[in-house]
Amino acid sequence: MKILITGAAGFVGSKIVEYLRLGNTEVELLGIDNLSRKGSETNISILEKFNCTFVKGDISVQADIDKLPKVDWIIDCAAEPSVLAGLIGGSLDLINNNLVGTFYLLEKCKRDNAGFIMLSTSRVYSINELNSIRFIKKDKSFVIPESTSFPTGFSKNGVAEHFSTVAPISLYGATKLSSEIMALEYHYTFGFPVWINRCGVIAGPGQFGKIDQGIFSFWIYQYLLNKPLSFIGFGGEGLQARDLIHPFDIYTIIQQQIYSPIETAPKVINLGGGIENTLSLSELNHFCSLNIQKDKKIGSVIEGRTFDIPYYSTDYSIANLHWNWKPTISAYQILEEILDYGRNNLDHISQIN
Incomplete structure (x- = not known):
């Protein structure tokens, strides 16, 4: 079997390569990445360590995809x-990377009769619907209120797959939702297997961490580097909360989808840490204060950012029902792993951040 991993030099892609290799020493692994993200070139050595053939290429360039060998599966990371992304310029790049690239990958699946696994995002869900929920403040975080009148698809367990995807969902969310629809249509038209995994916030060691992506890693690294931080929006108190999931827990369901597929399972599922692994920025900051620097001053900005939401937690009931899946690595275990990685790789992180 030969598996192509796109975005292989990124945080998630390189981790999936690692886990695939540790789970199967015989499978052929092929990775492609355009190395556009700062620091991604340093992950090539990880791919080599796990015997993954690396190709520098761009999935939004048809010629780069056409030159790849025949494969049995594509995992799109x-x-x-x-x-x-795309708010101030760069919208065409966003569409090329997230939508046009998916089209070329699906065309390759059609030619190769290969399966397609897409890592999508919780950002496909309606921002207005999420903001319509009156989350309440409890201690250092927003939490789900006691209510019987939630929007369809929302419950005390969080956001389920049938929650609204009505715009606005951001240009990023729109490209991923469009890619999902395209992938499903290719599946029903041409018959090759397709699985779509909508992921919450993915976090873990090896993530470079940016303010707009990888917030848990970013916050810890800013503490380690003694750089400024601010709570932005929702009163400037750090109450906004997200669940987080480790790449290993994503791998465990990918492994099932490839090697032990359940044909009757829904094609689109939510993956995330769930209610039990949801943390606010204030709670994350408290962890950093206890473990890194007690007296760090945190700024406060009352006004929020475009497309921000107060709370997101994944209802992964469908994944649990059909795949017997649930997260195995807790939120605080993930934070500890990030902290250990940051302390051991601070020079490298400082060059990237």
Whole structure:
């Protein structure tokens, strides 16, 4: 079997390569990445370590895809993953990377009769619908209120797959939702297997961390580098909360989708840490204060950013029902791993950040 991993030199892609190799020493692994993200070239050595053939190429360039050998599966980890992408220029690049690239990959699946696994995002869900929920403040975080009148697809367990995807969802969310629809249509038209995994915030060691993507890593690294931080929006108190998921827990379901597929399972599922692994910025800051620097001053900006939401937690009930899946690595375990990685690689992180 030969598996192509796109975005292979990125945080998630390189981790998926690692876990695929550790899970199967015989499978052929092929990775492609355009190395556009600062620091991604340093992950090539990881791919080599796990015997993954690396090709520098861009999935939005048809010629780069056409020159690749025949494969049995494509795991699409390539994306411009920021909800702020395309707001000020760069919208065409966003569409090329996240939508046109998907089209070329699906065409390759059609030619090769290969399966397609897409890592999508929780950002396909309606921003207005999420903002319509009156989350309440409890201690250092927004939490789900006691209510019986939530929008369709929302419950005490968080956001389910049938939650509204009505615009606005950001240009980023729109490219991923469009890619999902295209992938499903290719599946039903041409018959090759397609699985779409909508992921919450992915976090773990090896993530470079940016303010608009990888917030948990970013916050910890800013503490380690003694750089300024601010709570932005929602009163400037750091109450906004997200669940987080480790790449290993994403790998465990990818492994099932490739090697032990359940044909009756829904094609689109949510993956995330869930209610039990949801943390606010204030709670993240408290972790950093206890473990790194007690007296760090945090700025406060009352006004929020475009497309921000107060709360997101994944209802992964469908994944649990059909795949017996649930996250195995807790939020605080993830933070500890990021902190250990940051301390051991601070020089490298300082050059990237």
